[in-house]
Structures are given as C-alpha cells and as structure tokens.
Amino acid sequence: MHPALLLVAFALDGPAAPSRPLSEPEAAAAVRDAWDDLVAECRAGSLKERGAKAIQAGGETLPFLERTFGKKPKGGHALFISLHGGGGGPAAMNDGQWRNQIRLYEPQEGVVVAPRAPGNTWDLWHQAHIDPLLDRLILSYLVDGTVDPNRVYLLGYSAGGDGVFQLAPRTADRYAAASMMAGHPNETQPDGLRNLPFSIWMGGDDAAYDRNKIAGQWKEQLAALHEADPDGYEHKVVIYPNTGHWMNGRDRAALPWMARFDRDPWPKRIVWLQDDVTQPRFYWLEVPADQAVKGTRIVAAVDGQRIDLTVPADVVKEVTLYLSDALVNLDRPVVVAVNGAVVHEGVVPRTRAAVDASLASRPDPAAVASAALTLPASPPTEPEPAE
Template structure:
C-alpha cells in the first residue's frame, strides 16, 4: 500500500528576497551595510549603556551578571573575547557565586577580554537552558559595540557545569564561536556533527568517573576522530585525557587557551551540517529557516555557484544567505538535491536582507546582501504497488480494465478498451491520486508499455487536473505528430498540443521498465519531462497559472503497467472534489 504523507502543506516565503528587479550593486550594498551598521551601533550605544555600566543583562525577566578584564593591547581588527562559564550548577547560590569568582581567575589569555558571566539560575543545567542563547547573543553584540571586540574572535570555554554548557552551546551556536573548549563536563544529549567548522578541544581527568565523564570524553574523542577522517579539513579537534587527574586537572587544561587562540571564525564555510537541538535556532552560518523543529537536519555544501543539499530532514523550506565573497551575484546560482534542481537563477542584492541579517545578530561580519528561499519537495505519497490493495489510493475512469500481478515485484496494469467516454476528446484510461492536489512537484514513476508497437503506442501522465474538462497531460509515444508525444491541454474542448511536433519519440521496447519523471517548478516556470535519462528532459512546457491540481497516470487507450508512483511537492492540500469520473 502507498503511504500518504503530510496531506496539507504550505511553503514559507523568504522575508528579504525578491526574484524580480536588478537589486543593488556591489558598491551600493557595501555603502548600505556601512550606513545601517553605523545607525545600529549608535542606537544600541545609547539604549544599552545602562546594562553595560551595571554589568547585568536581562531578557524576559532572566538576569545574567557578568565580569570581565582586558588583557594585552587591542590588535588590528579588535579584541578577542573569551567567554568562560563557571561550574557549580544544581547547588546553593553561595556555592555558585564562589564558582563564578573562581572562574574569573581560572584562565589568563595573553590578549583579549576575558569575561565570566554568572549563571542566571542555580540549576544543574544553568548554562544550556533556552534563555542562555539570546543572552549570549546580546552579550556578544554589546561587547562588539562597547569594547571593540572582533566578532570573528569570540571563544567559548567552561569547566564542570560550565563544561556541560560548552558541550551544548558549542554545537547549537557554532556559528558564533571561533573555537570552543570543554573542561570536565558531561555531554548529555549533545551532538558533535554541527561542529564541522568549529575547532573544538576537550580536556578531561582520566579519573573523573562521576557521571562517567571520562568515558564520555573517550567516546567523543572517537566520534570526532571518525568525523575528521570522513571529512578531511573539517572537525578540527584536540581531545586530551589527563590520565592521573580527577575532576580538578591542576590547570593542565589551561593549554586549551593558546590552542584556541590560533583560530578565527569562518562564517561562510564551504559546507554546513545543522542539527536542531531542543533549543531552536532560525539561523546557522549562511542558512536560515522560519519554522525550526527539534531534530531537523540540514546539510548543504557550496562549490562556486552551485549549492548541493546532502541531507534534509524535518525541513519544509529554508533560505540560503549570500554575498559577493561567496558567489558572483551577477551570475546565476544553482541549488540541487541529487539530480533535482531546486533553484536556478540570479539572486539580487537587497537592502531588506542586509537590514534583517544585521538585526538578527548585530554582527557586522554576519551581514548578508542577498537571500534565496528554497521550497523543499517533501514526500507526499509513495506507492510500490506490492499488493492489490494499492488500487484503493486512486480514482479510476474505468476500474474494469485494471489488474494486479507480481510482475516487476508487484505492479498495477490496465488493458485497452476502457468504457469511459470523456466530455471532450482526451485519454480514456485515467488513474488519479485520491484526495490530494499539489504544486511545485516531482513525480517519479516506473512504467512498462505492454501493447503492440505502433506510432501512437503510449503511456500518459496527468497534472493540474481540476475536472474531467480541465487538466493537462503528457503523452509519451513512439512517433511524434500533432496528436502524439506532446504535452496537451484539455480546457472545455478537445485536447490540444502545447508544443511543436517533437523531433523524436521514446523507445518502449518489449517488457522493459522505464523511469519517467515529471518536474513542475513555479520558480523555473516550466514543466519538464524526463525519460530514463534524468539529466536531459525529453519535453518542457511553460507552467500556466498557480500550478495546483491532482496528478495521475494512464493511457489514451493502450495497455501498460506501473510499479512505482512517488510524489514529492513543496506544497499540497486536500482536493475539494471527489471522484471526477462518478
């Protein structure tokens, strides 16, 4: 039986992307960034001066005091910022206060602003509750504006409960840090995969067996080693288990500070692996989503003008942020997933995008000048016809011509001689997926033409089906002419071809299965038809209207079989009409 998934889907539009218009020039976009950053920083200098003077941040009623000290001379580009998280956790306020004061003198960098925040709560998870992420974002933004911090040299480190925090905050906020150091903590449910572009060091006492911290350190060492081996150049790490030490490592862990200092953040890496934590984020490096979901996965790589989606789970749409350091914005970019093109076109530089990406973080180096929204085609239906019950998911013009057999691992067949008489001259054998209309879809089917060879030997695929009097269909046939091997429209009249007579038809063969793909794309504005070769369409026609409608398969009046019917779409909804053949 086929499985119908996500019967009602929508798509989320880009907040700062337009497909029309020429957009800004490189010079105009740079001037816009400078103008907006100047206004932004001046405004925040006035608004946030009191909290910087008091050394207390507050968001949503959660207060976080902080202390800092400046070491060395400010280098070109601005100070380094070291954010150091204290231990303690689920204990008394007095003990946590003592841990905070201890953290203030635990590490001494040669240069930079060494900052120790006081955990906002006295709970075991004081550093990785949901309020921590916006507090840290605000802290970094303030230090950039008030203390001249270099946003690409912000480091995170923590000890004990602070180490627990680093395990959690480093992966989910990896695009904020230049490097991270975890000392004597426990990972909980943290994942290492998002650390692809974040240098990460881990220090643990070999005898620190409480909560099996030492065992978890060894597991993370193994995991990071595997990831680095599988992804050369990524997952830079240093794991040091100090064999004779317990929970207190006698400051041997301080070696992490000079190791981290060699790195700078790369906010525009070649590849991003983003896995959403239980604390959700809408932005990660040059990717963004509007509806983040726990556990969602997005893995995208860029090479020149081409962006390749390697993995995507739990994401209906996402956005790719761009600027001229990443791609040539005067040329088209392409976004692909496997053999499927999700987007191809020129993305204009846009002032709204500059403003939004600046407002999100208040990070001048994190501003992007262009953005493209990608609507993901999620699986809506997948039928392999492995049992006679597969009939139940389709509406048929004439169910009497149907048969099921084990041929091809299980397949649905139809014979010629349908008794259906359509209102206008058009195909007689039609099978439509029940209850669902789609737009921006890809239909993959495996079919066999089982009739005798002649010029119009065919199989058809239907789309934008609104009624028996209004729809489109693709007629794949042996020999093209005005009535065969074309894309046809039925609109309260006999079918008419939408294309010129094609140069050649398809070769069905005898008892041969063929892969057919129908790709309907509103951003491209066309419907493409592929036959076995998924790189070169055999036909392509302009997409008219909004593109909504039901989809299906059949024939003008020839026998055939189908063993795979897989439908993916960026948007789907329940069909309002019932069986159009009743």
C-alpha cells in the same frame, strides 16, 4: 522575535528598504551603513548594560565579571566567554564558582568574561534563555568595536563544560573555537561542530557520570568525523592520566590553542543538527521558527556557483539562504538544488532589503548578507497528464 534582537529591532523600522539591485561596492556600503545605523540606535543602551555588568534578555538577567589582558589589536580584542561550574545547589555555591571562574584563565591578549548563570539548577547553561543572553553579551562588545566579531571563544569548567558541550554545536556560528573542561555532553551530538574547532580537556580519573569514558568516546567520534570530512571537525582531546575532576590548571593550554583560530562566517559546508534548544538560523541558513524541530538535520555545500541542500522536507518546508560575495559570485547565476532537484537557477540580486533582513536575523557585522533567497524544501510536483 529572538529576545537578543529586541535591542536592535527598532533600528530597522521606518520606510521600506529599497529593493533595487546593488553592485558589489554598493552592497558593501549598504552593509556598513546598516551596521552604523544599528550601532547609533542601540549603542547607549548596550553600553549601559555592559557598564552595569548585567545583560537583560527574555526576562532573565546575566551578571558577569570581566578582565582585560594585553594591548587591543587594530581589529579589536579577542573575547573569551568562560562558563562557571557548580549547578544544582544553593546560590552561594554557584556565586563562589562564578567568582572563581574569572580567575582561572589569563590569555596573552583578550577580554575574559565570566557570566553568572541566571539559575541554580544542574543544567545551568543548557536552557533556552542562555542563547539570547550570550548573543546579547557578545553584541554589547561589538557595538563599540571592543571585540573582533571573528575572535569570540567559548569555554567552561565542570557544569560550565556541560554547557559548552550543549552550546557549541547549536551556536557554532557565533564562535571561532570552543573548549570543554571536565564536563558531560548529556544528549548532545557533535555534528554542528563541522566549522568550529573544538577541544576537550579531561582528567583521566574523572569518573563521575563516566566523564572520562565519554571524553574518550567523543575523541573517537570527532576523529571519525574529521577523517570523513578532512576540511572540517578540527579538534583536540587531552585526557590527563592520574588526574581527577580538578586538572590543576593544565587546561589553561586551551586558550592559546583556541586563539590560533579565526571564525569563518561564510563556510562552504554546513552541518546543522537541531538539538533540544532549537535555532532558526545557523550560519547563512534560516528556517521558520516553527520548522526548527529537534533532530532535524540540514547539510549545505557550496561548489563554485552551485549550492546543494539536503533537507528533511517532511518537517522543513522552506529554507532561506542569506548570501554574500564571500560565498558565491552574486554577479553570476546561482544554482540551488534541494535534495538533488534544482529549485533555483539565476542571479540573486543584492538589495538593501536583504541587508536589513540579515541584520535583523543576526546582528553580527561580519555575517551580514547582501542577498537573500527563500526556497521550498521540496520541488513542485509535475501535474498529472489529463486523460
């Protein structure tokens, strides 16, 4: 099980959840009840971690600093997760970068959190343990209603910017927008940013590791992706001339730019490219963990009641669709085609079992499905006729 979910797994134990079909109002009530049950079970432990300013997951610890700005809106504060720079060097250097990071950004409204990376290597924010730690950090702000789940933002400077380049495409479904300051993408690609507004802030003279040149290349890549898919790949790239690695605070413009966006947890089109740290779930799609392989690319598109999936069937053998009335009308038949062949046609019932499975997969109150459908990635072959 994903380490971030260990806190909430026991909330879904007990008698088997009923699988009878639910109406849309019954399903909405089931989602609320399931979330309330989870909160009742895990709230005390989660708030204890937050009070200690140290999140635990997978044997790693994520200390963090926090500042709150403005009056809390009815739906909850915005949450800005701000990743520090530094990287390979002594702990004292990274501690200094961490303490500086919490002072860099002051939104008009929101909670700013600066986590301290568990290690002191160059790839502070690249490693696999970062994903569940940040998931659990976000959850700690959701269980008491402090934060709006659709207004969580990711940003980072220098090595923290490297982390944003890595984390944003592979965990885009957690965030409403992301901003990268003065970092380097390494091997990562922008495909997964289809539904995540993404901004780049760079000094024009920041030539170490060709950061400035690569920022210009990403500007071209993002523009090309947006031109080919005008409803996706919202982006902003600012390269300040005659400016080095430190941008003298001009990158603070990223926060009001990000705050314009709310997350859509049920996008009609998904582009999912697995990076070197893989994910079993992305938005409303899930694959078995052993089939989440680096380099595999799945595209999903919803048109009315039809869902088309393009799946590398040589690697991914099955796909689970977590469905909601926010995505399709679950009172009507749903058609699903995989690689052009229809593999399902019919009503997908709303059930409490689907609600619980979705919540166990991703403890996010805005992304809970009320129906689930697991399908083969390849349609069954027709038997050869007998001679």
